[in-house]
């Protein structure tokens with residue numbers, strides 16, 4: 001019997017407790033079965049400390065352990081044996097794409113089921129609804145209700161005018177916070193962005209009467225939940241071992257139930273309304289529906305918030321980059337009316353601001369370190385070469401691919417704002433261009449590709465455009481901003497977070513004093529230059 005090791009991957013760092021539970025569970029399994037490797041399987045990478053080394057590495061270093069292991073080998077895929085379980089770690093863009101393209105052989109469903117039950121605390125009745133299948137259907141087709149939910153999320157978040165209108169709603173909310181800055185304001189940048197941007201995103205998704213807009217203190221509860229995801233996933237007495245996260249989960253479920261029961265979702269975005277339509281059609285009550293909304297809020301803010309922070313700080317720490325991007329934004333902004341509204345054309349962000357778009361992609365390349373997981377459904381030959389055994393977990397860490405010298409060149413680990421501009425990409429040979437497209441996966445891929453990727457990109461670039469145009473930001477000592485180091489990355493987090501917050505002074509630029517910010521969605525049908533997977 002092979003162990004499903006996926007649950008290791010969402011834990012918190014250095015929990016001796018987790019390591020002990022893992023060790024006990026694994027040792028028992030090991031005693032009873034220790035299947036041999038097949039020579040066609042990917043090569044085994046042995047731990048530096050025999051038997052428990054990988055387990056400790058994962059418990060302590062989390063996602064960074066995969067980066068460290070990848071640096072030790074040139075193999076495009078390798079096997080970690082932990083007791084009787086197998087993890088296949090893939091570093092190669094080509095192999096990652098091959099996994100994404102074969103969802104019937106490499107499934108996300110077992111992880112989705114485990115995670116849904118434990119992280120969101122779903123009842124058995126609720127799980128029975130999610131996992132219901134047509135008895136005649138091929139089990140490899142997955143769960144119809146979850147496929148229909150994914151389909152509606154992607155359809156409602158596709159590029160076009162409705163999505164830009166949703167973006168404009170987020171930006172108008174954010175602008176309300178900016179409008180209050182006349183003169184100067186001192187803030188801790190990460191925390192300030194977190195609190196303002198989360199409200200803006202919640203409002204775009206759920207309308208003005210969403211639980212967070214009505215009670216801003218809930219932003220802190222969202223943070224409590226996010227911090228506890230690893231322990232909630234372990235699901236060992238969660239009300240005690242993950243008490244803050246558990247309480248936050250209960251609180252959000254109660255608040256969202258009220259939200260739906262009082263019809264406040266009438267102003268919600270199409271994604272929320274579409275999801276409700278599909279899930280209630282499949283048998284969900286409002287209790288069931290509400291127990292998942294904390295997940296939607298986490299998905300829509302926990303990566304966007306740090307990504308916004310990194311994009312801003314990279315721009316403000318390089319004065320020449322700041323002035324070039326300012327010039328791009330100036331070109332798509334019109335000053336209107338007697339009350340001086342500066343209207344930024346957000347549909348032109350992707351098409352007329354190449355340096356901003358490139359800086360955004362470079363920010364994702366450097367700070368996004370998603371680890372996508374799949375479970376092998378049946379023994380399968382990957383790329384006609386590697387035998388992957390049923391029940392094993394596949395881990396595709398984008399960190400090693402995003403920083404690979406063979407893909408990105410000598411400066412692969414440095415921030416190069418112009419890396420993704422057409423000018424630089426045109427100089428690449430065809431095979432490098434293809435490798436970069438395959439190996440740039442900040443939003444995952446295949447059946448679990450992020451439906452929010454276009455929304456997040458325009459939302460983040462729109463906020464940055466407004467701030468860059470209208471405000472100067474300096475450190476509290478008056479000096480240029482400095483990019484802080486990153487915090488050790490948890491498995492549950494895609495975009496890395498800063499090690500420490502940065503105290504800054506934000507000052508409205510003289511020529512924009514008294515101006516209010518507006519957002520024009522233009523024709524809304526312009527093609528996106530942005531490559532997001």
Ligand code: HEM
Pocket residue numbers: 150153296299300301303304307368370371372373442443444445447448449450451452453455456494495
């Ligand atoms: C910079 C911002 C974002 C990043 C880097 C990001 C990244 C990702 C990644 C990597 C995944 C796949 C996870 C996996 O493979 O296990 C994912 C899934 C998802 N994301 Fe995003 N995301 C971002 C913003 C958003 C936003 C704004 C929304 C909602 C409006 C959103 C909604 C979702 C949802 C619902 C899923 C699950 C999809 C499914 O189950 O099929 N994300 N995201």
